[in-house]
Amino acid sequence: MSPIVYNEGMMVSAATLTGAAGEHHVMSQLLRRGLIAALAPAGVPNCDIVVTDDIGDRLCAVQVKTRNNLGSDGGWHMRKKHEGLDSPSLFYCFVDFGDDEEAAPVTWVVPAPVVARALSECHQAWLAQPGKKGQQRNDNDMRRLLPAYDHLGVDEYRAGWLSPYLEAWGALQQPRGPG
Known part of the structure; x- marks a missing residue:
């Protein structure tokens, strides 16, 4: 895929197209399961x-987060605000299109409270570790949701912690209790 598509003098980034593709993939999966x-x-x-x-x-x-197989950590960009989004009626769909346009997308359907807690705990663990040169790390608004936080030593979020959420579309079909 080329990095920029030209359309009537306007540029559309590859990231924008990837994001839109992720949203449409999730929409397709939901509609196929009889949800509106x-x-x-x-x-x-x-x-x-x-x-x-x-x-x-x-x-x-x-909320849909989409990635191609770029970068080495296999994660998705998040922000500090996502640590506070913990509504039980909010879900994230983390879509991975892989590194081949022919590959089938893979999606993790994760409740927002799980994401908020993972981001918060793992960011705090990252801040507590020294940087590459032994310095104190500086806090910032960026976060990464990773499939494995083994490098941080947070047992709950080691490799495989996202496995229960892989293609867990049924979580969106569960009855909601009175709010």
Whole structure:
């Protein structure tokens, strides 16, 4: 894929196209499972897709994070704000398109409280470790959701911690209790 697509004088980045492809992949998976799913209006800060059932009994929001097989850690870019997004009706769909356009996408469907806790605990563990030159690390707004935090020594988030969420589309189909 070329890094930039030209359309009537406007440039669209490859990252924008990858993100849109991830959202449409998730929409397809939800619709195939009989859920009503619609893209949220542009500019909605914490939701890409709104989901309900055919009679409106269930409603949840989905934020999609998409990656190609770039970088060495296999993770997704997140921000400090995601540590505070812990609504039980918010889910993340972490889509990995791999490194081959012919490969089938892989998706982890993770409840927001799980993501918030993992980001917070693992970022704190990262801050507590010295940097490459032995210096104290500087805090910042960037976070990474990784499939393995073995390098940080946080037992709960070692390799395989995301496995229960792999293609866990059923989590979005569970009845929601009264809020």
